[in-house]
Amino acid sequence: MAVLLERSEHLRVLHAAADSVRTGPGGALVLLGGEAGGGKTALLRRFRAECDSRLLWGACDPLFTPRPLGPFQEIVTESRPHEVAAALTADARARPGLILVLEDLHWADEATLDVLSLLGRRIEGIPALVVATYRSDELERGHPLRRILGELHSGSVRRLTVEPLSRDAVCVLAEPHGRDGAELHRVTRGNPFFVTEVLAGAGDEVPLTVRDAVLSRIARLGPEAMAVLEAVSVAPPYAVPPSAGGLDEALHAGMLESVPGGVAFRHELARITVEESLTPHRRLHLHRWVLRTLLEQPGDADPSRVAHHADAAGAAATVRIWAPIAAEQAAARGAHREAAAQYARALRNAGPLPAAERATLLERRSYECYLTEQTTESVAALREAIRLRREIGDRPGEGAALTALARRLWCGGLSDEATRAGRAGLRLLEGLPPGPELAEAYSSESSTWLNLESYPGTMEYGERALRLAEEHGVPDVVVHSLNNIGTMQLLAGEPEGIGKLERSLALADRAGLEEHIGRAYIHVGWAMTRTRAYHLLSWLERGMDACEDLGLEAWSSYLVAYRARHRLDTGRWDDAARDARSLLRSTGPAPLLRILALTVAGLVAARRGAEDPWPDLDEARELAKGQSELQYCAPVAAARAEAAWLAGRPVEEELGETFELAVHWQAAGVTGELAWLRVLTGTETAVPALEPYRTQLGGDVEAAAQQWRARGCPYDAALALAGAPHEAGLRAALAEFQRLGAGPAAAIVTRRLRSLGLRDIPRGPQRRTRNNPAELTRREIEVLALIRQGMSNVEIAERLFLSTKTVHHHVSAILRKLGVARRGQAAAEAVRLGVL
The missing domain is CATH 3.40.50.300 (P-loop containing nucleotide triphosphate hydrolases)
Known part of the structure; x- marks a missing residue:
């Protein structure tokens, strides 16, 4: 061995x-x-x-x-x-x-x-x-x-x-070969494969690269064995016929090994080396040979492999046939990212394809990109499909594509463009005989009103869509419109909405409409967290399993965002922050998704007073800028207003247009929360509100606190009692804030108690400790530890998944708190004080 x-x-x-x-x-x-x-x-x-x-x-x-x-x-x-x-x-x-x-x-x-x-x-x-x-x-x-x-x-x-292997280990391996182990370790950096290949090569000199070592070893093989290696290098793993000359020699040389169904290189680096050594002509010849072999038994051929080798062989006609088949197979198996790539391959090789067929490929690629958060690519493909439909006079197809574009644009945060696209499709289709496309356009318009949180518009167009879809037998539109209606009812505090969503989910599940299965779960998550209806929490848990099973990446991410909000509301702040940060580490999430994560992360920081919440909340404000939908604006306004209240800053300017927007649309799930933040700063406004805010704004804060506790929301219960006019309510609020570690809110309530002439006020846990005399936050200590390791701001940002601007902000705060001017001094001072 x-x-x-x-x-x-x-x-x-x-x-x-x-x-x-x-x-x-x-x-x-x-x-x-x-x-x-x-x-x-x-x-x-x-x-x-x-x-x-x-x-x-x-x-x-x-x-x-x-x-x-x-x-x-x-x-x-x-x-x-x-x-x-x-x-x-x-x-x-x-x-x-x-x-x-x-x-x-x-x-x-x-x-x-x-x-x-x-x-x-x-x-x-x-x-x-x-x-x-x-x-x-x-x-x-x-x-x-x-x-x-x-x-x-x-x-x-x-x-x-x-x-990698240590120098001593490399010396042990090199000794029987009479090689210089120290030099071998220097050249290979202890990589076991590199070491093995160099020792297996001929000669006493250590090659400068592993490529040289592999090619030197291959050079000792006969031409038939080399031909086998070249064939296997372009088709891993590839079943070489037992009679193939040179196969035994390649196996005995240790370059190949037997695997189920054929042979393969013992190491991928060796395969890459052989493949890269091929001339373009030889590589093309081998891919064509593999392609012919695969097509000799088309019933057993793997569409992904056929498309791969056809693409490499320049067989565009074969790619056009097999890449869409591979895409459909990938989508059926939940591999939507691979399906999108296969449609892209088909389009690259499409040549002078009829416009209708090309538009169909573009629409299918757009859908697969949409399912995998490749929003830019999804929108670009669909715009091109719309152009082609318009050129050939396919008005129903153009209208349907415009309706689909509205959804794609909305997911990319382009709400106004989405509205224009959807309504352009609706106008076009209303000029044609009513059919499935018009039903879908009505449902899309209902969704537009839902995103604005307008009850009348959502219900009117949702019911039109539902009637037309049932008349024409369009199950996906039935599912979509039921979802719109049910979600709006939940947002308005009407519990019967969950019945519509249950029916929508059941129909989607029965018809295999994966997108709509995910949509049912995320819309319950939206309405649940907006109205704090946490008796619906099982939907969130089931939804996460279902979206994972179906490979719905974007939908899973939204559910994580709603889970983060639930954990924030129920006092599990560490878990909430962990969920939010995991989302922020992802590349290029949809703007709304990022807003949800940033506001949770910012609120955790603001409520604890341990970190500066404003970098997260400033980024959320930038993302929401120009948006007219409460889904975007309301979380940002509520989070920033609360953080301002906790910091003693003006609240009204943070509420601004969002409060007016919520009142305009009579969005009772939003107005109550924003109005209470105004109450805490002395401004009272009569607005429609859902419970417990309705009771709270009516002045019965103790009853409201009880309702909040029944929903499992302790911080909201304390926030209600923070507006109490008497000692008992304020003391109850203080105790809850101290239990949660909500230092800034506890300090505000303490000041209110003192203003009433009270002095026997529990102080709660203190932030300042002997181990942290500079009062650095936990994040600042993390940054300081990396400064001590000699990392730059860019490197620290990469390590902690922060923006460089945020790291610069933390470094400035560290220098100020430690009373030093340079980074090196900060690390030394922190060690002296015992912070690190």
Whole structure:
């Protein structure tokens, strides 16, 4: 057995996890990271050789557009992520002790990552060990795997990293070959694959690159073996016929190994080296050869592979046929990002396609991009489709595309453009005989009024859409309009709205309308958090599972945002901040989604008084600027007004136009909250409001506080009592604020009690401690620790997932509090004071 140095602790962890799975009720997930060539596969092969458990092994392919559920194609027959996860779970429970290895998840498709997420979140109840490997050096900030890694935090999840070999270990390996181990370590930096390839090469000199080492080794093979390597390099893994000359030589040389269904390179870096060494003509010839082989058995051909090789072979006609098939297959398996990429491939190779067919491809790509938060791409594709529909005089198609564009634009934060697009489509379709397209346009117009939170407009167009959709048998419009009506009723405080949403969800589920399934859950989340109707919390929990199962990334993110708000309202501030920060770490979320996260993060900071909330709240204000919809404006106005009240700043200027907008639309779910913030600063206004705000604004703050407690909202209960005119209510508010750690609000109530002539007021926990005499916030201490490590503001921003401007703000505050002028002095002073 090959020597495996400096991996004993990794093997111990893997064996311990396998033993716990065999003997315990739950399972374990091991996330194994490391650089390319770091020895992850070698470690797992040794683990497989040493353990006697049943082991399943799957790997992702390095295709331009990954195969949906690629690692599972040889393991299970199910076609959707939740079905795959359910099948593996059932298998593990039937025969406990299963070990599942998933390799190279940096190449994983969206559906495969959904399976990993499902297994990871439920691993404590699954008697299986899942080992997932990935290249940590290939996970750029926006990589989809990063989100999964950030979500998995349970005690059953272990993280391992294979580090480069030490100088001593390289010297041990080099000694039998008579090589200079120190020099070898310097050149390879301890990368196990590089070390192995150099030692396997001929000659005494150490090559400057691993490419040289691999090519030097290949040069010793015969032309037939080289031909096999070249063929396998463009089609990993590829089934080479047993009679192929040179196959045995390539296997014996250690370049290839047998895998289920064929052969593959022992290491991906070697495959890349061989593929990159091919001349363009030779590469084209090989892709064409692979493509012919795949098409000889079209019934067994994988559409993703055919499209990949056809694209590389320049076979545009074949791409036009197979890429849409691959896209449909990917979408059916929940791999919507891969589906969008396949439609893009089809469009690149479309050539002089008839306008109607091209428009259809563009519309399908737009939809798949829409499902995966690629809003810019979605809008661009749909605009081009609209142009083509208009050119050929397809007025129903143009109207339908304009209606769809309205939704895409709204998701991108372009509300006014969305309204114009939707109404242009509606005008066009109202001039045609009534049909399914008009029903959809009516439902879109209802949605526009819903986003404005106008009850009359939402209900009028929603009911028109519902009647027309039922008449013409258009289930997706029935589902959409029921959702609009039910959501508006919930926002207006009418509990019967949940019945409409239940019917909408049931119909969507029955018809497989994934987008509308997600929409039902996020709209309940919106209405639930707006009206604090937390008896509906089970919808949020069910929705997160459903959207994960269906691969609906954007919808899942909105549900996390609403969960963050629920956690904020119910006093779980650490959890709320964690949810908000996880959303803010994501790249390019929709503006509304970012606003929801920023306002939660800002309120946690403002209520605790431990951090400066204004960087988050200023960014939220910028994102909401120019928006006329309360979904955007109301969270920002409420959060900024509360933070201003807590800081002793004017509240009215933060409410401004948003309060007027809420009153104009009679949005009782918004007006009550904003009006109470005015009351706390001495300005009273009679407005329509939902409970408990209605009772609160009527002066019975004790009854309102009871209602808030019944909803599980302790801070809101204390905020109601903060407006009490007498000692008992104020003392109750103070006690609750102190229990929650809401220092600024507690200080305000304390001042009110003192203004009544009271002196025996509990002080509560103090912020200033001997361990932090400079009164640095927790975030400032984090920044200071990184300053001490010599990091720049840009590096600190990257590490803490903050903007550079925010880091600059923190650094300035640190220097001021410590009374120093330079960063180096700040670190030294912090050490002297015992802060670090």
